[in-house]
Amino acid sequence: MVVDLEAIAENVALTLERVAPAQVWAVVKAGAYGHGDVAVAAAALTAGASGLCVATVEEGERIRSAGIDAPVLLLSQQSPRVAERIVAARLTPTLYAVDAMDALVSAGAKDLPVHVKVDTGMQRVGVRPDGLSQLVAALTERSPALRLEGIYTHLAVADRIDDPGTNEQLERFETALAELDLDGVLIHAANSAGALVHPGSRRDLVRLGIAMYGLSPGDDLTAEKLGLRPALTLRARVGHVKRVEAGSSISYGWRHTFDRATTVATVPIGYADGVPRRLSSLGGEVLIGGRRHRMVGVVTMDQLMVDVGDAPVAVDDEVVLIGSQGGERIGVAEWSAMLGTIDYEVVCGISARVPRRSIGG
Ligand SMILES: *Cc1c(COP(=O)(O)O)cnc(C)c1O
Numbered sequence: 459m460v461v462d463l464e465a466i467a468e469n470v471a472l473t474l475e476r477v478a479p480a481q482v483w484a485v486v487k488a489g490a491y492g493h494g495d496v497a498v499a500a501a502a503l504t505a506g507a508s509g510l511c512v513a514t515v516e517e518g519e520r521i522r523s524a525g526i527d528a529p530v531l532l533l534s535q536q537s538p539r540v541a542e543r544i545v546a547a548r549l550t551p552t553l554y555a556v557d558a559m560d561a562l563v564s565a566g567a568k569d570l571p572v573h574v575k576v577d578t579g580m581q582r583v584g585v586r587p588d589g590l591s592q593l594v595a596a597l598t599e600r601s602p603a604l605r606l607e608g609i610y611t612h613l614a615v616a617d618r619i620d621d622p623g624t625n626e627q628l629e630r631f632e633t634a635l636a637e638l639d640l641d642g643v644l645i646h647a648a649n650s651a652g653a654l655v656h657p658g659s660r661r662d663l664v665r666l667g668i669a670m671y672g673l674s675p676g677d678d679l680t681a682e683k684l685g686l687r688p689a690l691t692l693r694a695r696v697g698h699v700k701r702v703e704a705g706s707s708i709s710y711g712w713r714h715t716f717d718r719a720t721t722v723a724t725v726p727i728g729y730a731d732g733v734p735r736r737l738s739s740l741g742g743e744v745l746i747g748g749r750r751h752r753m754v755g756v757v758t759m760d761q762l763m764v765d766v767g768d769a770p771v772a773v774d775d776e777v778v779l780i781g782s783q784g785g786e787r788i789g790v791a792e793w794s795a796m797l798g799t800i801d802y803e804v805v806c807g808i809s810a811r812v813p814r815r816s817i818g819g
Contacts, residue, residue, distance in 0.1 A: 459808060460781075461493045464818035465689035467505035469670045472685060474506050477653050480660040482506065483531065483646075485667035486521070487513035492732075492805040493671060493690055496524040497816040502670060503528050509550075511665050515540045518549040531573060531608075533665075534583050541565035550607065554585040556596050563603045572597065573608035573644075578630040579623065580614045587634035594638055608644035609635065613659060616651035617676025624656050651675035654684055673790055673801040680791065688789065690805060691781030692812070695774050696746065697761065698724040708763055709755025713739070716754075721766050723751075725777045728760040732808035733779065738762065740796040744777050748784020780804075 474482050484502035486495045499510050499521055509529035512518045518530045531550045538561030544551050545565045552575045553559055562570060574593060577584030585593050590609070597606050611631045615623040631647060644662040650669035652659035668674070672688035674681045681688060702708065702722050707715045723746065729735045733742075738753035744764055745751075754765045764777070776783065780790055790801045797804070 459812045459814050460691045460693065461497065461814060461816045462687075462689045462691070462818050463497060463501040463816050465672050465687040466493075466498055466501045466670060467818075469672050469686050469689075470502050470505035470507055470666065473653055473664065473666055473669060477648075477660045477664050480648075480653075481508040481644075481663040482653075482666050483509040483511050483529075483663050484670055485511040485533075485649075485665050487511065487517055487533065487667075488806050489517075489810075491667065491671050491673075491802065492808040494814040494816060495520060496526070497814075497819060498670075499526055499528075500524075501816075501819055507666070508663065511667075512549075515543050515547070515549065519543065519547050522547045522549075529571070531665075534575070541567075545570060552610075553597070554583065554593065556593070559597060559600050559604060563600050567603045569602055570604050571607035572604050573610055574606065576609065576611045576631060576634055578611045578627040578634075580612045580627075582612070584611065587630050590634045591637045606643055608646060608663075609638075609640070610644075610646040610665075613647060613649060613652050613656075616649060616656055616659065617679055619655055619678045624652070624659065628656075628658055649675070651679060655679065668802055671805065673805065676800070681789075688781075690790070692727075692779040692808065693781060694725050694727040694777045694779065696723045696771060696777055697726040697773065699766075699771055699773055700724075707755075709738075710758060711756060714755045716765075721768065721771065722754065723764045723766050723771050723775075723777070724761055725764060726761050727777075727779065727812075728758050728762055730759045730809060731812050732804075733757050733762060734793075734797055734807070737793065737796065742793070742796065743788060744779050745781075745783040745786050745788060746771050746775055746777050748786055750786060750788075 484507040486499045490498035511531045541561035542565040575584040615621040646663045648659040648664040653664035672686040735757045742753040743750045751764045751766045793804045
């Protein structure tokens with residue numbers, strides 16, 4: 459897999475232009491959506507991102523181990539058991555309960571910036587809007603150990619452009635904030651879809667995830683329409699080539715039978731690498747020699763097979779599963795449409811076994 463860090467930088471710069479004066483904080487959870495967290499984090503910061511966001515303490519510690527000292531926001535409240543690690547790595551915790559505050563104070567927090575998350579309708583995590591001012595008061599009592607740096611919420615339907623739910627959430631957020639003294643506090647609500655198509659959600663910073671990778675936040679918002687450039691190419695090389703006879707069948711279950719003699723290329727990448735087993739039966743294709751070819755038979759754990767017809771394909775030829783080759787392109791969106799899922803799940807599914815290489819950094 460190759461990740462083009464120039465594309466990451468371009469997508470960050472483009473978003474910065476659109477959301478200014480709001481900051482961009484780059485979301486690099488889940489190994490930067492499968493793209494490689496440290497390389498992407500460094501590229502995003504160089505391109506102008508002001509902070510990073512992760513889901514787990516381990517992810518934050520990886521960023522710190524790489525020598526990156528930018529703010530790293532943990533996107534949900536963590537167990538009191540890891541409070542010492544949060545303090546030691548100087549990660550920015552998200553809080554919505556008093557016991558989590560106390561754990562951080564006991565862990566020796568000193569002037570630790572924290573963000574409070576308000577649940578305005580996602581119904582996943584966060585303090586209810588009517589509990590916000592009480593929580594902020596509890597936080598103020600724990601100053602100077604803890605310092606309120608941000609208050610935020612998360613949008614549930616921002617990728618559906620015309621859904622009134624986004625404005626309803628923003629109104630609830632506004633009402634909860636109205637009771638507070640927000641001097642110097644960073645207010646934020648936007649994910650990628652919010653940042654790009656709901657100007658009212660931008661506020662002081664946007665948490666940019668999927669769009670930074672040049673991928674689509676949802677059906678209404680294709681990456682092309684948004685002017686984003688995809689960063690990821692998933693490729694392999696032909697491992698074996700053979701002729702097969704008409705009437706013969708292939709792969710586990712012999713579910714595909716050839717209606718003519720043809721040439722089959724075997725490619726050493728499978729479902730353990732993140733190519734879903736059912737992709738072949740859904741019409742999955744790859745690029746070899748600048749042309750599309752159909753996968754045949756079920757994808758196996760480590761290998762998949764491709765019907766290349768009479769094309770002159772040889773061992774070691776480059777196979778592009780996601781990305782461009784010649785004039786052809788297979789986007790992540792092609793997989794997510796076939797699989798009935800979203801771009802996020804496809805790229806997060808590319809497993810640790812696939813070697814990651816970055817270019818343009
Ligand atoms: C993952 C996440 C994001 C990023 O969302 P995208 O749609 O990828 O931009 C932003 N905020 C929170 C709280 C998240 O969990």
